[in-house]
Amino acid sequence: MPNTQIFKLPDVxxxxxxAEIVSWKVKPGDAVAVNDVLVEIETAKSLVELPSPFEGxxxxxxxxxxxTVDVGTPIIAVSAAGAPGKAAKPAGKAPKPAGKAxxxxxxxxxxxxxxxxxxxGPKADAVKRRPRRPLTLPSLHLPGRPAPQAPAAPEVHLxxxxxxxxxxxxxxxxxGATPVADEALPGAKAPQQRGETxxxxxSRLITRVLAKPPVRKAAKDLGIDLADVTATGRGGxxxxxxxxxxxxxxxxxxxxxxxxxxxxxxxxxxxxxxIPVKGIRKITAQNMVKSAFSAPHVSIFVDVDAxxxxxxxxxxxxxxxxxxxxxxxxxxxxxxxxxxxxxxPSVNATWASGPDGDEILVHHYMNLGIAAATPRGLLxxxxxDAQNLSLKELAMALxxxxxxxxEGKTQPAEMQDGTLTITNIGALGIDTGTPIINPGExxxxxxxxxxxxxxxxxxxxxxxxxxTLGGSFDHRVVDGDLSARFMADVAAIMEEPALLLD
Amino acid sequence: MGPEHLPxxxxxxxxxxxxxxxxxxxxxxxxxxxxLDAEGVLREDPAYSRYVxxxxxxxxxxxxxxxxxxxxFDIEATALQRQGELALWPPLQGxxxxxxxxxxxxxxxxxxxxxxxxxxxxxxxxxxxxxxLRQFRGISNGGWDPRQNNFHxxxxxxxxxxxxxxxYAMGIQRDGADAVSIAYFGDGASSEGDVHESxxxxxxxxxxxxxxxxxxxxxxxVPTEVQSRIPLANRASGYGFPGIRVDGNDVLxxxxxxxxxxxxxxxxxxxVLIEAFTYRVGAHTxxxxxxxxxxxxxxxxxxxxxxxxxxxxxxxxxxxADDAFFAALQVESDAFxxxxxxxxxxxxxxxxxxxxxxxxADPHPLVAEELAWFKQYEAGFADAEAGHTAGETR
Numbered sequence: 001m002p003n004t005q006i007f008k009l010p011d012v013x014x015x016x017x018x019a020e021i022v023s024w025k026v027k028p029g030d031a032v033a034v035n036d037v038l039v040e041i042e043t044a045k046s047l048v049e050l051p052s053p054f055e056g057x058x059x060x061x062x063x064x065x066x067x068t069v070d071v072g073t074p075i076i077a078v079s080a081a082g083a084p085g086k087a088a089k090p091a092g093k094a095p096k097p098a099g100k101a102x103x104x105x106x107x108x109x110x111x112x113x114x115x116x117x118x119x120x121g122p123k124a125d126a127v128k129r130r131p132r133r134p135l136t137l138p139s140l141h142l143p144g145r146p147a148p149q150a151p152a153a154p155e156v157h158l159x160x161x162x163x164x165x166x167x168x169x170x171x172x173x174x175x176g177a178t179p180v181a182d183e184a185l186p187g188a189k190a191p192q193q194r195g196e197t198x199x200x201x202x203s204r205l206i207t208r209v210l211a212k213p214p215v216r217k218a219a220k221d222l223g224i225d226l227a228d229v230t231a232t233g234r235g236g237x238x239x240x241x242x243x244x245x246x247x248x249x250x251x252x253x254x255x256x257x258x259x260x261x262x263x264x265x266x267x268x269x270x271x272x273x274x275i276p277v278k279g280i281r282k283i284t285a286q287n288m289v290k291s292a293f294s295a296p297h298v299s300i301f302v303d304v305d306a307x308x309x310x311x312x313x314x315x316x317x318x319x320x321x322x323x324x325x326x327x328x329x330x331x332x333x334x335x336x337x338x339x340x341x342x343x344x345p346s347v348n349a350t351w352a353s354g355p356d357g358d359e360i361l362v363h364h365y366m367n368l369g370i371a372a373a374t375p376r377g378l379l380x381x382x383x384x385d386a387q388n389l390s391l392k393e394l395a396m397a398l399x400x401x402x403x404x405x406x407e408g409k410t411q412p413a414e415m416q417d418g419t420l421t422i423t424n425i426g427a428l429g430i431d432t433g434t435p436i437i438n439p440g441e442x443x444x445x446x447x448x449x450x451x452x453x454x455x456x457x458x459x460x461x462x463x464x465x466x467x468t469l470g471g472s473f474d475h476r477v478v479d480g481d482l483s484a485r486f487m488a489d490v491a492a493i494m495e496e497p498a499l500l501l502d
Numbered sequence: 503m504g505p506e507h508l509p510x511x512x513x514x515x516x517x518x519x520x521x522x523x524x525x526x527x528x529x530x531x532x533x534x535x536x537x538l539d540a541e542g543v544l545r546e547d548p549a550y551s552r553y554v555x556x557x558x559x560x561x562x563x564x565x566x567x568x569x570x571x572x573x574x575f576d577i578e579a580t581a582l583q584r585q586g587e588l589a590l591w592p593p594l595q596g597x598x599x600x601x602x603x604x605x606x607x608x609x610x611x612x613x614x615x616x617x618x619x620x621x622x623x624x625x626x627x628x629x630x631x632x633x634x635l636r637q638f639r640g641i642s643n644g645g646w647d648p649r650q651n652n653f654h655x656x657x658x659x660x661x662x663x664x665x666x667x668x669x670y671a672m673g674i675q676r677d678g679a680d681a682v683s684i685a686y687f688g689d690g691a692s693s694e695g696d697v698h699e700s701x702x703x704x705x706x707x708x709x710x711x712x713x714x715x716x717x718x719x720x721x722x723x724v725p726t727e728v729q730s731r732i733p734l735a736n737r738a739s740g741y742g743f744p745g746i747r748v749d750g751n752d753v754l755x756x757x758x759x760x761x762x763x764x765x766x767x768x769x770x771x772x773x774v775l776i777e778a779f780t781y782r783v784g785a786h787t788x789x790x791x792x793x794x795x796x797x798x799x800x801x802x803x804x805x806x807x808x809x810x811x812x813x814x815x816x817x818x819x820x821x822x823a824d825d826a827f828f829a830a831l832q833v834e835s836d837a838f839x840x841x842x843x844x845x846x847x848x849x850x851x852x853x854x855x856x857x858x859x860x861x862x863a864d865p866h867p868l869v870a871e872e873l874a875w876f877k878q879y880e881a882g883f884a885d886a887e888a889g890h891t892a893g894e895t896r
Binding site for chain 1: 578581583584585586587589590785787788789790791793794843881882883884885
């Protein structure tokens with residue numbers, strides 16, 4: 001079709017990628033002159049009329065009205081009827097690679113990367129990766145730079161975008177090296193093996209902890225594994241602050257350990273260290289005494305096979321819906337507790353002693369407290385009306401609560417009116433314990449660590465992810481059977497999170 | 503959704519005397535210098551009429567021709583952007599008189615510092631208009647030699663050129679030259695700190711600089727009323743130099759006021775601020791959709807004050823131009839647009855080597871190494887043109 005010119009959808013805004021064909025102003029057979037309006041399109045920014053770059057007769061409309069197409073998509077064909085070879089040059093093809101006229105020895109720069117960055121032609125192609133040549137280029141031996149080594153196990157090669165590649169030139173043969181190795185030594189490195197290496201590298205990338213390069217470097221310098229640091233960044237990344245508070249905490253522990261038994265300058269004074277009880281320590285002490293001595297505690301424990309919870313968490317982490325949201329088994333436990341409380345409402349209650357006698361206040365809402373070890377001490381902020389939250393909302397609420405607690409930003413209001421508490425002692429690697437009920441509540445659930453343990457399933461011992469749930473209840477309100485049923489319900493969800501769908 | 507989106511915020515004006523009287527339908531003509539009204543009728547002005555007294559029929563036709571050509575050029579450039587040949591284009595429609603009137607007042611030794619919309623001024627400085635499009639085609643960082651026509655490169659950083667202009671004017675002072683620098687900027691840029699600093703320095707140094715503010719009423723989507731409680735020209739008194747508001751759609755008034763300002767600055771009396779009261783009829787750039795933030799009634803009201811229309815009325819009523827003149831101009835401008843089009847289509851990007859060659863004045867081993875690497879990288883694409891680099895085999 002030498003006489004037919006194709007108009008590709010241009011980028012009419014700055015950096016738009018697509019547009020909708022709203023209405024055609026011409027039809028096949030119509031004669032058009034340069035700048036006659038062909039079509040009205042709507043982009044993310046505006047409604048725009050596209051003038052014809054060609055003179056001729058409309059041969060075909062290539063995209064129907066109402067269709068959204070990518071920039072660079074051919075939208076109309078105009079045949080140069082009547083006056084072939086007339087002034088209007090095919091605009092879509094006009095910008096030819098530059099450097100054609102350059103010295104023949106330097107032909108390499110004539111690649112489309114040097115083309116003008118304008119709408120219709122080359123820009124549209126830029127979305128796709130340009131195919132690399134299958135052959136190897138001779139390695140370039142440059143003065144003062146060792147000959148590039150073919151990498152033994154190629155990392156996932158993510159070529160830098162054009163223009164960024166020049167900063168520190170990586171070995172130019174990186175792309176070609178492996179194929180050559182294959183050709184030269186057939187079988188020396190089976191493609192399959194390479195595939196596995198690639199896959200491993202890819203999964204490493206996916207499971208990699210997110211952090212910005214300076215944070216990454218700081219962590220490396222400090223010898224901190226980023227995976228150990230709790231991430232509070234907006235995109236789930238470890239922030240500088242996270243790293244610093246982790247470091248501060250670790251330092252405090254480590255330093256204290258070293259000096260604890262070391263006598264100071266004045267040994268007499270250092271034998272016993274006097275710490276005034278104040279602030280959160282004081283409040284914690286008062287609360288615990290009040291709770292322990294006013295509410296008769298009963299504690300029960302249950303071992304749970306949480307393997308399905310672990311799988312569920314893994315799937316949530318991988319799902320797009322939860323992208324950037326930290327998901328942990330605590331989320332499932334929180335959901336399980338809310339679910340179980342609805343089936344056993346008396347656990348979500350308060351014992352109220354009044355002048356006219358005692359009352360049990362059953363709460364038809366769940367302000368779910370999460371005990372959090374913070375720089376200020378133990379705090380129990382709660383998630384208000386947690387029963388109304390979807391799994392995703394609950395995950396975000398947990399993240400936010402944890403982040404605020406860690407940053408020391410927890411407000412008094414966030415700690416009031418709790419109705420039931422979870423304490424996540426498993427985070428510290430502890431199996432279980434007997435928690436003390438948060439005053440004003442009648443139940444608390446302790447979440448032990450989840451680790452692989454031998455577990456008997458259908459008469460066989462197999463490794464499963466096991467955790468122990470502990471619960472303490474105020475026996476004035478919650479009897480043994482109710483506490484048992486509640487804990488069994490929580491355990492049931494941890495064993496089979498799908499029951500939440502019930 | 504059609505182009506007639508929600509009619510956007512009408513700003514509450516408490517004291518009409520304090521506003522620019524620019525709202526559609528306000529009907530109030532703000533206080534400003536005007537020599538040719540919207541109906542093409544000449545008005546006498548005691549201070550400024552004498553600056554255009556020497557403009558005969560030919561000179562008036564030339565001003566009209568300039569405005570007509572630049573409008574046609576602007577339309578063609580906009581079309582080229584819509585066809586994917588330019589990455590972006592900032593249209594000037596509506597501001598022709600402000601630009602041609604002031605540009606034609608400049609003397610060859612004066613130096614103009616434009617924003618990115620001074621296409622009309624470029625024309626008056628004899629810049630090859632096709633060169634204006636190089637930057638917008640993404641193939642050049644500039645496009646012309648600013649020293650050749652004393653027309654600086656387009657400045658995309660808002661208001662930065664006002665500082666350049668003042669610095670240049672201070673240089674003129676030190677050279678003892680008979681020249682003036684003129685800084686073009688818009689109402690949006692007038693809110694930038696650079697303009698303040700440049701006015702402070704200009705006043706302190708009594709520098710020969712003219713601040714030419716085209717108040718086109720919209721800083722993209724922000725109306726001038728939001729940015730200033732007083733007419734922008736009044737700001738000059740705060741710095742201690744004269745500020746004049748002129749009808750920016752009246753090419754004669756703009757021409758007269760600019761001539762006066764240049765004289766004032768060149769005679770050692772220091773800077774002047776001119777506020778050309780005009781209107782951006784089109785979009786801020788081709789990536790903008792003005793229907794989203796302003797009402798059509800406002801645009802229509804300003805179209806009635808069109809700078810070309812009023813001069814055409816005047817030329818016709820004074821018997822200075824006939825149908826033949828306007829028809830011939832149409833033909834001429836269409837041919838010119840065609841030239842521009844083919845010039846743009848023929849424009850090719852710079853060779854990859856150019857980027858490396860301009861890093862250092864002298865050859866540099868690191869740059870040479872990186873160029874060599876990049877060439878090799880580029881040659882590794884399957885769709886690269888078949889090359890014959892030494893040692894390469896298929």
